[in-house]
Amino acid sequence: xxxxxxxxxGKGGTGKTTVTSSFAALADDxxxxxxxxxxxxxxxxxxxxxxxxxxxxxxxxxxxxxELCTNCGLCADHCRFDAIDPHNVVDTFKCEGCAxxxxxxxxxxxxxxxxxxxxxxxxxxxxxxxxxxxxxxxEEASGKLVSCVRRRASGLAEENGKDMIIIDGPPGTxxxxxxxxxxxxxxxxxxxxxxxxxxxxxxxxxxxxxxxxDVMVCINKYDINSELSDSITEYCKxxxxxxxGKIPYDKVTVEAMVEGKTVVEYSDHKLSSQIRSxxxxxxxxxx
Amino acid sequence: xxxxxxxGKGGTGKTTVAVNLALxxxxxxxxxxxxxxxxCNLFLGFELEKYExxxxxxxxxxxQKCTLCGRCVDFCQYNAVAKLPESIMxxxxxxxxxxxxxxxxxxxxxxxxxxxxxxxxxGIDDRFNIELLQxxxxxxxxxxxxxxxQLQTYIDQSTVAIIDSPPGTACPVIASxxxxxxxxxxxxxxxxxxxxxxxxxxxIRQLDIPFGVVINRHxxxxxxxxxxxxxxxxxxxxxIPYDREIAVLYSKGIPFVQEMPEWxxxxxxxxxxxxxxxxxxxxx
Numbered sequence: 326x327x328x329x330x331x332x333x334x335g336k337g338g339t340g341k342t343t344v345t346s347s348f349a350a351l352a353d354d355x356x357x358x359x360x361x362x363x364x365x366x367x368x369x370x371x372x373x374x375x376x377x378x379x380x381x382x383x384x385x386x387x388x389x390x391x392e393l394c395t396n397c398g399l400c401a402d403h404c405r406f407d408a409i410d411p412h413n414v415v416d417t418f419k420c421e422g423c424a425x426x427x428x429x430x431x432x433x434x435x436x437x438x439x440x441x442x443x444x445x446x447x448x449x450x451x452x453x454x455x456x457x458x459x460x461x462x463x464e465e466a467s468g469k470l471v472s473c474v475r476r477r478a479s480g481l482a483e484e485n486g487k488d489m490i491i492i493d494g495p496p497g498t499x500x501x502x503x504x505x506x507x508x509x510x511x512x513x514x515x516x517x518x519x520x521x522x523x524x525x526x527x528x529x530x531x532x533x534x535x536x537x538x539d540v541m542v543c544i545n546k547y548d549i550n551s552e553l554s555d556s557i558t559e560y561c562k563x564x565x566x567x568x569x570g571k572i573p574y575d576k577v578t579v580e581a582m583v584e585g586k587t588v589v590e591y592s593d594h595k596l597s598s599q600i601r602s603x604x605x606x607x608x609x610x611x612x
Numbered sequence: 613x614x615x616x617x618x619x620g621k622g623g624t625g626k627t628t629v630a631v632n633l634a635l636x637x638x639x640x641x642x643x644x645x646x647x648x649x650x651x652c653n654l655f656l657g658f659e660l661e662k663y664e665x666x667x668x669x670x671x672x673x674x675x676q677k678c679t680l681c682g683r684c685v686d687f688c689q690y691n692a693v694a695k696l697p698e699s700i701m702x703x704x705x706x707x708x709x710x711x712x713x714x715x716x717x718x719x720x721x722x723x724x725x726x727x728x729x730x731x732x733x734x735g736i737d738d739r740f741n742i743e744l745l746q747x748x749x750x751x752x753x754x755x756x757x758x759x760x761x762q763l764q765t766y767i768d769q770s771t772v773a774i775i776d777s778p779p780g781t782a783c784p785v786i787a788s789x790x791x792x793x794x795x796x797x798x799x800x801x802x803x804x805x806x807x808x809x810x811x812x813x814x815x816i817r818q819l820d821i822p823f824g825v826v827i828n829r830h831x832x833x834x835x836x837x838x839x840x841x842x843x844x845x846x847x848x849x850x851x852i853p854y855d856r857e858i859a860v861l862y863s864k865g866i867p868f869v870q871e872m873p874e875w876x877x878x879x880x881x882x883x884x885x886x887x888x889x890x891x892x893x894x895x896x
Contacts, residue, residue, distance in 0.1 A: 335649055337622010337779045342804065363780040364620045364811060366804040384689060405669070405710050418786050418819075422689055423710030462815050463786040468754060496622040496779050497648035500754035520865035521627065521651045528649060528751065535752040550863040576832065582803050583834050 327482045328611045329475075329509040331360070333494035333502060335525030339517045340545040343578050343588060344600065345493040346370040349452045350587040351604045355489040357450070358478035359457040360471045360505040362443070363464075367493050370587055373448030373455050381458065381473055383442030383466030384422030387415045393434035400426035400435060418463050442466055445474050447481060454481045468500035475505070498532045506532070510611045511539050513569060517546050518553035526557065530566065540566050541610060543603050546574035567610070570603035572596060614773045615886060616789040618816070619798045620808025622779035625828035625852065626798050628862060630776035631655045632869045636879035638740040641773040643766075645788040647730060647747040647759040652776055654865045658735030658744050666747070666759045667726035669709040673700050677721035684713035684722060705754055730759040732766075743768075756784040764788075772883070779808075781815045789816065794886050795823040796849065801833035806840055813844065822889050824849040826882075847889075850882050 332345045346367055349357045359367040387408070389400070394413055401409040404426055408419035415426075417440070427435040442465075445458035456478040460470050478490050494505040494512075506512050512533045516526040526542070533540045542561050547554040554571070561568050573596065581591035589597045617630040627644075631652055634642040644652040653660060671684070671693070678700055685693045685700070692706035693713055704727055714722040730749045736742070747763040749756050756778065764787075767773045777788035789795050795816050799809040809825070816823045825841055830851040841848050852858065861868045869875045 334622075336651075338624060338800075363782040363785075364622070364808040366621070366807055369803050369807055403711070403715070405708075418790065421708050421710065423708060423712050424687070424689055425710050425712045425715060428687070428712065428716060460782060462781055462811075462818055463783060465783045467780075467782040497756075498751065499648045499749060499756045499784065501782070502648075503752070503754050517863075519863040520654045521649075521862075524651060524654055525649045531751045549859060553863060579802055579832050585803070 327479065327488055327490060329490045329492065330511045330513060330607060330611060331492040331494045331506050331509045332513045332515060333506065333529055334496060334515045335498065335529035336521055337496035339515045339522060340572070340578065341515050342366050342493055343582070344515050344543065344545070345491060346587045347589045347600045348491050348604055350589050351601060352452070352489060352491060354487045355453060355491050356478045356482045356485070356487050357452070357455040358474050358490055358492045359455070360474055360492050360501070361495040362458045362460045362467055362470045362474065362501065363495070365457055365459065368457055370582065370585055371450040371452065371455055372585060373446070373450050373457065375446045375448040377447035379445050380441050381443040381445055381470050382439050383464055383469055385424070385437040386417050386420045386422055386440045387426050388436050388438050389413055389415060390434045390436065393432045395432055397431065399429050399431065403429045421465060443470055445470065445477060447477060453487070454485055456481060468504035471501050471504035498528055502532065503536070506538055507536055509538060511541060511607065513607055514540060514542050515545050516542060516557060518544060518550040518557060520553070523553065523557060523560070527560070530564065541569045541607065542566055543569045544571045547571040548573045569606040570599055572599050613887065613890065614767060614775065614792045616775040616777050616792040616795045617798060618777040618785060618789055618795055618812060619779055620781055620812035621799065621805055624798045624800045624805060627651045627655065627776055628828070629796060629798050629826055630774050631867045632875065633879050633883065634742050634774050635740060635867050636869050636876040637772060637883055638742065639771060641743045641745065641768050641771055643763055643773060643775045644744065644746040645760045645763060645775050646778040647749045647756050648778060650746050650748050653735065653744060653746060655867045656737065656744060658737055660733040660735040660746060662731050662733050664732040665728045666730040666732060666762050667728050668755070668758050669711065669724045670704045670707045670727045671702055671713050672723045672725045673702070674721045674723065675699060677719045679719055681718065683716045683718065687712050687716045729753045729755065732763055757787040760784055760787040781811050785815065786819070789821065790819055792821055793890050795821045796826055797823055798826045798828055799837055800829045801827055801835070801837045803836070805833070806837045809837060810840065813846065822893050824886070824889065826850045826852065828852045829854040849885055850878065
């Protein structure tokens with residue numbers, strides 16, 4: 326059985342990737358999946374050596390053949406996404422690929438065409454296999470690309486006999502987050518003791534619970550506001566969420582990032598042992 | 613004047629810049645378009661009043677009329693319609709509300725109805741004359757863009773509108789920053805900050821919006837963000853130092869211009885510079 330763990334945060338910049346990349350270093354037998362597809366950073370630390378590149382096709386996009394078009398305007402009238410301008414040109418950023426214009430056009434002037442919306446890659450890293458992606462600029466289907474990355478990661482886990490997939494999730498609560506957490510064994514939420522951190526933690530806990538997924542919390546930079554750290558602990562207790570551990574604020578995290586290393590590789594600092602113990606907690610809770 | 617505050621990476625300080633800029637300026641509109649995690653009001657504490665639901669249109673079947681022909685299933689590009697042995701099933705969360713299924717149904721068996729996915733709220737502060745408009749996506753809902761688009765219909769063209777955008781480079785970001793007069797990209801001087809900044813720059817260049825950079829937590833990390841901006845000829849319009857006092861105020865939800873009033877003038881200067889950029893562009 327392959328266990329899947331997703332690390333998310335709701336709020337950005339709380340330290341998801343710092344924690345996840347350390348997990349990659351600590352895991353014996355895992356595939357890493359970077360599912361923060363529109364701002365992927367894990368490759369900066371894991372320096373992947375890519376052996377497979379796949380094109381990702383998202384939704385199709387409408388194209389109007391000017392030679393056939395009589396400017397009747399029916400397509401623009403029916404477009405719910407305001408994607409066809411008065412000159413009957415399609416705004417590819419706004420087009421959501423629904424194909425209503427193609428259906429409604431009396432002249433057969435509209436064609437739905439495939440549009441490459443990104444790439445996803447399989448790579449080797451010093452810690453094992455990794456799947457990562459690059460979403461095209463402003464693309465719609467980030468959730469779909471997340472699903473592609475996860476599917477490929479499952480394939481790699483099977484091919485290589487790995488028993489765990491560690492997923493770095495995106496910020497927020499929308500489609501790509503939902504795609505990154507559905508069906509996983511555990512969601513680890515990395516939060517910070519700021520009022521934004523707590524607010525976003527509460528929202529993302531509700532999302533995970535909405536999809537019936539087990540949740541654990543890790544408080545990063547817990548010592549920048551101990552009062553708020555206590556409130557997070559209290560909130561977790563009240564809601565039956567176990568705390569996997571706390572990580573102090575330390576500039577070692579930025580130094581390690583600048584060196585392109587995971588925190589646990591970079592130093593034998595107190596920080597590393599904290600992350601190790603969080604990893605042990607996470608593993609024992611899923612296995 | 614419409615100014616978007618964006619960044620590829622999350623947690624670089626978008627909300628900090630948006631809120632402090634609004635407070636320093638006064639007489640402004642602040643739109644929280646980070647509808648998945650709206651945080652501006654945590655720093656403002658305005659009394660918010662809900663003024664509108666955000667709904668999307670979804671199909672509803674009249675089983676009496678449906679002949680199970682399956683055209684709606686074949687047409688739907690989002691796999692939001694499925695045919696079961698004795699009925700048609702809709703998956704509302706996959707539906708984009710294009711209306712295609714109702715259009716192709718030969719029996720007129722598909723009606724459309726509204727489904728709420730979020731809400732818009734408003735709060736006003738008389739002291740600074742700031743109007744906050746906030747969008748919130750409901751828990752478990754995937755599509756943020758309709759909430760952002762509906763929120764933006766309330767932009768007041770006669771004043772300064774500051775738009776706090778979501779992180780990333782995907783569709784909710786486009787929905788937030790398209791049609792803006794200027795975009796401020798907030799970053800931090802770390803490798804992650806640089807990587808995500810360069811992605812955001814690609815987006816803004818494609819949208820052809822004038823932009824500049826704010827470096828937050830200046831003094832940590834390394835100098836690669838500044839080297840990048842220099843090479844790409846991107847103006848760095850403000851540097852906010854890494855300062856424990858600012859970090860502590862942030863953690864408590866206090867906008868730092870309130871406790872460090874010398875920063876008010878810096879933000880006003882920032883706004884004047886943005887204005888210069890926009891006018892310069894209009895001339896040439």
